[in-house]
Amino acid sequence: MKIFIRLVILIIPIVGFVFFYNLLTEDKFYPGANFDRFNVPVFALDDITSQKIYTKDDLNDELLLNVWASWCITCRVEHGFLMELKQEGFLITGLNYKDESTDANNWLNLYGNPYSFSLHDIKGSLALDMGVTGAPETFLIKNGEVLVHYSGEVNLAVWDNVFYPVIKENKMFR
Amino acid sequence: MIAEVSHFFLVTASGLFLLSFIFSTLTYKTNHNIEILVSRVFSYGSYFVFVSFLIYIWLSIQSDFSIRYIAEHSNKDLAVFYKISSIWSAHEGSMFLWIVFLSLWSQFFNFKLPQADLLKAPSIGILSFIIFGFLIFLLFTSNPYDSLLPIAPANGADINPILQDPALAIHPPFLYLGYVGFVIAFAYNTAFLIKGDLDINWEKIIRPWSLIAWILLTIGITLGSWWAYYELGWGGYWFWDPVENVALMPWMAGTALIHSLYVSSRSNSLRSWTILLSISVFSLSLFGAFIVRSGIIDSVHAFANDPQRGLYLLLFSGILIISSLAFYALRFPKLVSSNLIKPKSKESFLSINNILFVTAIFAVMLGVLYPLIFDFIYEERISVGPPYYNTIIAPIAFLSSIFLVFSVGSSWQRSSKLFFIYSPLSLSILLSIFVACFIAFKLQNFEWWFIGGNFSGFLILIRYLLLVINNISKKMYFNKASAIAHAGLGILLISISINAGLSYEKIINIKAGDSFQDDMYTFNLLDFELINEDNFDSIKAKFLIKSNDASEQVFYMFPEKRKYFIRGQITSESAIQITPFKDIYITLGDQLDNGHWVVNIQYNYFIRWIWISAIIMCLGSLMAIKERSIKK
Numbered sequence: 001m002k003i004f005i006r007l008v009i010l011i012i013p014i015v016g017f018v019f020f021y022n023l024l025t026e027d028k029f030y031p032g033a034n035f036d037r038f039n040v041p042v043f044a045l046d047d048i049t050s051q052k053i054y055t056k057d058d059l060n061d062e063l064l065l066n067v068w069a070s071w072c073i074t075c076r077v078e079h080g081f082l083m084e085l086k087q088e089g090f091l092i093t094g095l096n097y098k099d100e101s102t103d104a105n106n107w108l109n110l111y112g113n114p115y116s117f118s119l120h121d122i123k124g125s126l127a128l129d130m131g132v133t134g135a136p137e138t139f140l141i142k143n144g145e146v147l148v149h150y151s152g153e154v155n156l157a158v159w160d161n162v163f164y165p166v167i168k169e170n171k172m173f174r
Numbered sequence: 175m176i177a178e179v180s181h182f183f184l185v186t187a188s189g190l191f192l193l194s195f196i197f198s199t200l201t202y203k204t205n206h207n208i209e210i211l212v213s214r215v216f217s218y219g220s221y222f223v224f225v226s227f228l229i230y231i232w233l234s235i236q237s238d239f240s241i242r243y244i245a246e247h248s249n250k251d252l253a254v255f256y257k258i259s260s261i262w263s264a265h266e267g268s269m270f271l272w273i274v275f276l277s278l279w280s281q282f283f284n285f286k287l288p289q290a291d292l293l294k295a296p297s298i299g300i301l302s303f304i305i306f307g308f309l310i311f312l313l314f315t316s317n318p319y320d321s322l323l324p325i326a327p328a329n330g331a332d333i334n335p336i337l338q339d340p341a342l343a344i345h346p347p348f349l350y351l352g353y354v355g356f357v358i359a360f361a362y363n364t365a366f367l368i369k370g371d372l373d374i375n376w377e378k379i380i381r382p383w384s385l386i387a388w389i390l391l392t393i394g395i396t397l398g399s400w401w402a403y404y405e406l407g408w409g410g411y412w413f414w415d416p417v418e419n420v421a422l423m424p425w426m427a428g429t430a431l432i433h434s435l436y437v438s439s440r441s442n443s444l445r446s447w448t449i450l451l452s453i454s455v456f457s458l459s460l461f462g463a464f465i466v467r468s469g470i471i472d473s474v475h476a477f478a479n480d481p482q483r484g485l486y487l488l489l490f491s492g493i494l495i496i497s498s499l500a501f502y503a504l505r506f507p508k509l510v511s512s513n514l515i516k517p518k519s520k521e522s523f524l525s526i527n528n529i530l531f532v533t534a535i536f537a538v539m540l541g542v543l544y545p546l547i548f549d550f551i552y553e554e555r556i557s558v559g560p561p562y563y564n565t566i567i568a569p570i571a572f573l574s575s576i577f578l579v580f581s582v583g584s585s586w587q588r589s590s591k592l593f594f595i596y597s598p599l600s601l602s603i604l605l606s607i608f609v610a611c612f613i614a615f616k617l618q619n620f621e622w623w624f625i626g627g628n629f630s631g632f633l634i635l636i637r638y639l640l641l642v643i644n645n646i647s648k649k650m651y652f653n654k655a656s657a658i659a660h661a662g663l664g665i666l667l668i669s670i671s672i673n674a675g676l677s678y679e680k681i682i683n684i685k686a687g688d689s690f691q692d693d694m695y696t697f698n699l700l701d702f703e704l705i706n707e708d709n710f711d712s713i714k715a716k717f718l719i720k721s722n723d724a725s726e727q728v729f730y731m732f733p734e735k736r737k738y739f740i741r742g743q744i745t746s747e748s749a750i751q752i753t754p755f756k757d758i759y760i761t762l763g764d765q766l767d768n769g770h771w772v773v774n775i776q777y778n779y780f781i782r783w784i785w786i787s788a789i790i791m792c793l794g795s796l797m798a799i800k801e802r803s804i805k806k
Contacts, residue, residue: 002506005506006503006506009503009506010496010499013492014496019547020464021485021488022550023470023550024470024485025485073245073246074246074331076322077322110325157481
């Protein structure tokens with residue numbers, strides 16, 4: 001009887017431990033990640049320097065589209081990682097969201113510009129069409145088709161678990 | 175620069191705690207000096223943690239946005255009070271606060287415990303190990319000093335407006351104090367198990383510490399419940415939310431522990447139970463920290479969870495829990511007392527309640543884990559709601575009230591004769607059946623839980639009332655602390671039952687100038703007012719309310735909807751009219767296309783008494799610390 005109680009006392013927490021260990025290390029759903037594919041809607045938007053009007057055809061074949069704004073603190077947090085991505089050769093286009101162009105340009109001058117160019121979506125119309133709910137959000141786009149939509153800060157963990165597997169699978173950025 | 179000093183102090187502290195732990199492992203072989211060293215090094219470690227936290231508070235007040243955490247959770251326009259409370263509004267800072275409390279509380283214990291105490295060095299060693307482990311967790315996986323340099327933002331983000339509230343700002347500190355408070359019982363009893371010297375009287379040492387921890391945890395839970403009631407706009411006081419449940423489990427285990435401690439300090443019989451409970455309380459606190467902070471429950475949470483955090487917490491808690499239980503299993507045969515508990519003795523009733531409490535804990539734990547297990551096996555998401563918890567917890571609460579009442583007149587270590595015709599027990603059962611039936615008829619509610627809840631509540635109240643009357647008239651000693659705390663429990667059970675039985679709500683559509691009448695009050699919606707505040711715009715409805723009865727009482731209520739600028743979040747500020755036995759609770763909903771507003775009117779009965787009874791229980795427990803010293 002005593003042996004039995006001693007065993008039970010030890011087995012309960014060990015079972016719990018093993019269960020949670022499996023749960024945590026399992027490949028899991030990443031909150032914020034959306035893998036429903038859709039085509040980038042048609043648009044015509046200024047860039048933030050007001051130099052050129054861009055349309056859907058001006059987007060590269062393979063790119064990351066990052067929704068950002070100068071008022072967005074998390075974008076500031078995410079910024080360092082985007083700079084690293086740029087240095088590793090990933091093409092990132094900005095979608096400046098509900099922001100004044102002077103503020104946006106000052107922000108980029110101050111912190112550095114990770115973007116090939118930034119579309120100026122002051123009304124948030126393209127963002128609305130693409131299902132953006134706030135900043136930052138990041139899209140992975142190949143030949144005009146959105147492969148990944150992620151809401152929230154992109155960091156190394158998100159990159160490795162959400163973006164990288166899709167990039168590898170679709171043989172992008174070679 | 176100042177941030178680096180604070181950071182450096184924290185790193186130094188972790189080194190000191192590691193050192194203190196290493197020294198404590200040497201105490202078996204060497205002399206007394208090492209034991210003094212353990213205690214000294216530990217003190218320095220906790221001072222470093224404390225100073226580091228004070229500097230962090232200062233950085234927060236100064237709005238040092240070069241620190242990422244402060245930039246993300248505080249901004250310049252906040253009042254100083256909320257700048258400070260923003261520290262514990264998210265993971266990193268609240269973990270920091272948790273560790274600060276852990277080390278200060280342990281340092282207080284270290285300071286109070288005489289150096290001659292045999293278990294001092296090993297228990298301080300265990301505490302050092304725990305604090306060291308959490309400091310490493312903080313510094314490596316959730317560093318509150320992460321920098322945004324070279325360029326800091328000009329202003330920070332706002333904290334969530336529903337968190338800008340005094341009750342919410344102070345309730346996490348109380349909860350954390352309660353959680354970490356039980357670490358003393360855990361460390362001291364684990365030290366006792368390691369030493370294995372059965373003659374050591376640990377009950378006397380850990381009883382006051384556990385009582386204080388229980389009080390703080392109770393206050394923390396009560397404040398959280400009060401906040402949820404007036405801020406979330408749902409009008410309830412308890413939602414069986416996983417985060418609430420992980421606070422409830424250590425609370426229930428803690429309740430069982432302080433009672434079990436009481437028994438084992440009077441007779442040797444429940445010693446092994448008490449030790450197991452003292453390990454469980456802190457283990458459940460750790461489990462709660464793991465569940466909340468690993469993000470495995472709240473998977474819709476907006477932030478990307480770092481899986482490393484969960485793994486580290488799991489491994490570290492696993493080491494603590496499994497190793498202390500292994501020592502328990504090792505010493506178990508020696509701990510079990512040879513003398514059997516006599517049936518119908520005081521110990522027997524307390525033991526039954528111990529078992530009932532453990533059952534309740536397992537039930538709540540199952541409710542928390544079931545969705546996880548289900549998701550793991552069937553890949554489907556389900557949730558376990560209030561009906562499950564209510565059907566399981568209500569009968570357990572009922573049964574344990576009965577056994578509590580049995581224990582009142584019973585004696586230690588011998589069977590007691592409880593049921594004779596004129597016994598206080600028979601009298602209180604009869605009286606409370608009468609009262610419960612009277613209430614049921616009066617309020618026309620014949621649900622089993624309603625009658626049962628009122629019965630058990632009044633049973634406790636009446637039984638203790640009879641005890642007090644009897645013992646005061648005969649000038650006999652009785653445990654005042656216990657009488658007060660349990661009277662609080664009686665009021666709690668009655669309030670919960672009446673609240674659940676009587677409260678109701680109605681949703682109406684109303685436009686300015688119209689009125690609405692129910693059987694108690696007439697609500698006139700006079701007009702709306704637009705208010706522009708510093709950080710939000712608000713639309714405020716003005717209700718004139720008249721009672722329909724003879725008193726013709728008249729008052730105004732102002733439910734409100736706010737839109738905050740920085741986050742664009744819309745919150746509803748309910749208006750609450752407090753009367754002694756019920757709250758009128760009005761929440762403004764959405765405006766419809768035809769200009770009407772959706773308004774939710776709730777009558778919440780006895781809700782204040784739920785919190786008042788928690789305060790009464792805390793007062794009773796506070797007196798229990800002072801209650802005459804325990805004889806053995």
